[in-house]
Amino acid sequence: MDNITIFDVAKKAGVSKSTVSRVINNKKNVNEKTRQKILQVIDELDFQPSNSARSLVTKKTRNIGLILPDLGDCFFAKFTKGAEEICRSNNYNLLMISSYWDVKAEQDRIDILHNNRMDGLLLVSGSSISRSYINQLENKNLPIVVIDRLLPNTKIPTVNPDNFHGAYTGLKHLIKLGHEKISCVQGPGDLYSVQERIRGYRTAVTEKNPHFNPQKYIFQGQFDRESGYKAARKIIKTRPRSTAVFFTNDRMAVGGMEAFKEANIKIPEDISILGCDDLDYVSLLSPPLTTLEQPREKMGQKGISILMDIIENSRENKKQKKEKDWSFKFEMKLKIRGSTGPVPSR
Amino acid sequence: MDNITIFDVAKKAGVSKSTVSRVINNKKNVNEKTRQKILQVIDELDFQPSNSARSLVTKKTRNIGLILPDLGDCFFAKFTKGAEEICRSNNYNLLMISSYWDVKAEQDRIDILHNNRMDGLLLVSGSSISRSYINQLENKNLPIVVIDRLLPNTKIPTVNPDNFHGAYTGLKHLIKLGHEKISCVQGPGDLYSVQERIRGYRTAVTEKNPHFNPQKYIFQGQFDRESGYKAARKIIKTRPRSTAVFFTNDRMAVGGMEAFKEANIKIPEDISILGCDDLDYVSLLSPPLTTLEQPREKMGQKGISILMDIIENSRENKKQKKEKDWSFKFEMKLKIRGSTGPVPSR
DNA sequence: AATTATCGTGGGAGCGCTCCCACAACTCCT
DNA sequence: AGGAGTTGTGGGAGCGCTCCCACGATAATT
Structure with missing residues (x-):
């Protein structure tokens, strides 16, 4: 079945395996006519070089x-x-x-x-x-x-979203809408992305309002829906209550929205919710979630x-x-x- | 770096490569002591047999x-x-x-x-x-x-969900809730799964009610949200309007729900919606979507x-x-x- | 015209393994 | 005691390729 090797091609084309090898690897020093002939034979025989044999000598597996x-x-x-x-x-x-x-x-x-x-x-x-x-x-x-x-x-090398500026931009949006008491639900604290998002939050909320103490408004979460729900419950009990919440990921935001709905707190009339990630479906929620897209x-x-x-x-x-x-x-x-x-x- | 071969192992263990090969392939006819010795050397040298070389001879790549x-x-x-x-x-x-x-x-x-x-x-x-x-x-x-x-x-060999029985079961649920005028939005008609779901729908709705003509209640969709939305728009215009709709997948159901909400038709008070697939997020919608889980x-x-x-x-x-x-x-x-x-x- | 470079080609070694065969050393029957 | 099996081991061929080197034939340089 699959036994056509570089040798078969060579034989049929009347050249040596070396020349065939040169052709399949696009090396130079091959006569154009020979190249065409070999290409044709390769096509006729439906020859496919064996990756294993190749890797064995080149040490590259692709x-x-x-x-x-x-x-x-x-x-x-x-x-x-x-x-x-x-x-x-x-x-x-x-x-x-x-x-x-x-x-x-x-x-x-x-x-x-x-x-x-x-x-x-x-x-x-x-x-x-x-x-x-x-x-x-x-x-x-x-x-x-x-x-x-x-x-x-x-x-x-690393590839990251610009978590800091992202969060900062999101928070600026909330601030522009008039919000001042903005809570934040953070994820696992050891994650770089979380740290940067929190930094963005802190920077934005204290920028124009140095008396604001973000520490009092930061709640712990674990990036899952359940913890978002729990954090929202806590926020509901806190007085004076925030008018907006930044969840450091969408999953927690979804949990949070559930908690607020349950408590009959209207989104966005009573409280604004900002998520982070832009998961596929968050635009389908009611209301659709405002969030920060991660490409x-x-x-x-x-x-x-x-x-x-x-x-x-x-x-x-x-x-x-x-x-x-x-x-x-x-x-x-x-x-x-x-x-x-x-x-x-x- | 990665140059330790079966040969190095053989030399260090004082045996031949054949014996080492036997050990790494769990073949029998190897003295237990020799096996242990070789295993130890393999560990010391951190030897990993080369897949390329192996595949080259065995023709299996794993x-x-x-x-x-x-x-x-x-x-x-x-x-x-x-x-x-x-x-x-x-x-x-x-x-x-x-x-x-x-x-x-x-x-x-x-x-x-x-x-x-x-x-x-x-x-x-x-x-x-x-x-x-x-x-x-x-x-x-x-x-x-x-x-x-x-x-x-x-x-x-094929692996499939039992589309027919799934749809049938779902429809039975609607029927038990008292629904009679149940519409169905189908997906691409050439798909086996769609055909089976439609068959389940037809069977269920005509079983107790032979006068019901399912043909009039089947609408075309393309498995995407947009087409679900459009189909729902059509259903809204149809008189007498159905009291329930079976969308042959969740994506279309989501689009449909949007259309109904927009038209101020309450789910499930005015119309019941049944989806199919159980996508991750459909339990988060308002209201959460009743659907058929595909494992x-x-x-x-x-x-x-x-x-x-x-x-x-x-x-x-x-x-x-x-x-x-x-x-x-x-x-x-x-x-x-x-x-x-x-x-x-x- | 003699030397050197370039082009096109073939042959051979070797990549690291598996698998077959040979062979020695035992054990076990009759 | 002698043939037949069993167990443990090594050696060699070969998997299908790449890459280096050699070599003849041209082409370019002096």
């Missing part, structure tokens, strides 16, 4: 690994999509694997993929990354790009592009190894929808 | 390809997740690729993966599959399992399990090649939520 916390999660699916697109157009394969939010599992997965001789890894980490972990990654001698995390003092698909694309650059680059000129500082930020766009409105006139 | 219409779509992400789980636990890698709902692209992708020497393919097809296409698949000499499509007269994650798992069976089986005994009829149906569970209620008392 496989990229993608690790993310949960393949089934809509939030991550967008990264996946963007990543796959770029891989496909560069003739790379994309291999995916879930880490289930577990640092240990994540490291296992990295090893698995490394052992499977991936050419590079795109890591969407489910947790904060420790210094020792970073070192480990750096020592693997394997191109890695990390999405949605900040890695201080490292040459590992996840583009981030996935960018991650792979960087990886390609590194791989191709190290292939070309191993000597110079110009380790650029590759660290990208993507703008978060404010999507104004129905969940935010003017501050209630008391 | 890679499975997954083709689906859109990696970024929540609906499909669940299949992905289930598939990856089983692959992982069997030490197979999962390679994913989007076909973007295009039959031509789908076939291209199949070729790509075939050429990349996948051991098997899981295909979540974005469209109906023609006879010639099926023949093509069968001739590829490549284990393939198809999800969410019926392939008549073929040995290609997509389990279907993904099952698909891969079948694939594993076929692969392992053809590996073991090529002679008998017992082509079982592998065709699985999964129950669709009715999720009763807020969008369905008793028929309005006029």
Whole structure:
């Protein structure tokens, strides 16, 4: 069946395997006529060079690994999509694997993929990354790009949304609507993205109003719906109650909205809600959620592009190894929808 | 760096590469002491056998390809997740690729993966599959399992939800609530799943009421939100208006709900809505959507399990090649939520 | 005209493994 | 005691490719 090898092509075309190899690898020093002839034979025989044999000698597999916390999660699916697109157009394969939010599992997965001789890894980490972990990654001698995390003092490229400016912009919108007592529900505090969003919040709310103490208005959440609901319950009990809440992700915002509805607090008449992420469906809620869009698909694309650059680059000129500082930020766009409105006139 | 080969292990352990090979492949006829010694050396050297070299001789890559219409779509992400789980636990890698709902692209992708020497393919097809296409698949000499499509007269295993009984059950629920004039919004008519759901609808609504003419109550949709909205607009104009609508997927149901809300028709007081699929978020809508759950994650798992069976089986005994009829149906569970209620008392 | 560079090509080694066969050393029957 | 099995081991071929080197034929340079 699939036994047509470079040899069969060579024989049928009346040349040596070396010449065929030159043709399939687009090398020069091949007579144009010979090239055409070989191309024709390749087509006739439907010849496909064996990846295994190729990789065995070149040490390149043209496989990229993608690790993310949960393949089934809509939030991550967008990264996946963007990543796959770029891989496909560069003739790379994309291999995916879930880490289930577990640092240990994540490291296992990295090893698995490394052992499977991936050419590079795109890591969407489910947790904060420790210094020792970073070192480990750096020592693997394997191109890695990390999405949605900040890695201080490292040459590992990262791709992030501009969480600070995003949050800042969102908060400015609320402030412009007249809100002053704005609460904030934060996610897991060890996450870089959360820290930046909180910083954006703090900066915006204290800018014109230095007497405002954000500390009193920050509530703890865990990025899931349940914790958003609970935080909202707390906010409801707090006096004086806020007129707006910034949830540091959409999932919590959804939980929060449920709590407010339950308590018969009208959105946005009594309270404005600002989310973050722009999940697929939040525009379908009632009211549709105002939120900050994270360009996840583009981030996935960018991650792979960087990886390609590194791989191709190290292939070309191993000597110079110009380790650029590759660290990208993507703008978060404010999507104004129905969940935010003017501050209630008391 | 990664240059430790089976030879290095052999040398350090004082045996031949053959013996090491036997150990890493769990073959018998190896002295227990030698095995232990080799295992220890493997560990010390952190030796990982090269997949490329292995595949080159065994013709097996331990890679499975997954083709689906859109990696970024929540609906499909669940299949992905289930598939990856089983692959992982069997030490197979999962390679994913989007076909973007295009039959031509789908076939291209199949070729790509075939050429990349996948051991098997899981295909979540974005469209109906023609006879010639099926023949093509069968001739590829490549284990393939198809999800969410019926392939008549073929040995290609399929995994499907039980669309007929699902729809039937859902409709029975509406009927029990007193509804008689129940409309139905169908999706692309060439899809097997749609045909079955419609069949379930027809069976249920005519069972006790032979005078009911379902044909007048079936509206065309395209599985997207927009077409659900449009279909609902038509239903609103129709006299006498239905008291319940079965949308053959959730996306259309969402669009429909928007149209009804806009027209000030209350759900479920004035009209009951039944969806199909149970997308992640439909329980968050107002009111939460009653729908039929499709166990997509389990279907993904099952698909891969079948694939594993076929692969392992053809590996073991090529002679008998017992082509079982592998065709699985999964129950669709009715999720009763807020969008369905008793028929309005006029 | 003699030397050197360039082009087009073939041959061979080697990538790291698996798998078949050979062979020695035992054990076990009759 | 002698043939037949069993167990443990090593050696060699070969999987399908790439890449280096050699070599003849032209073309360009002095």
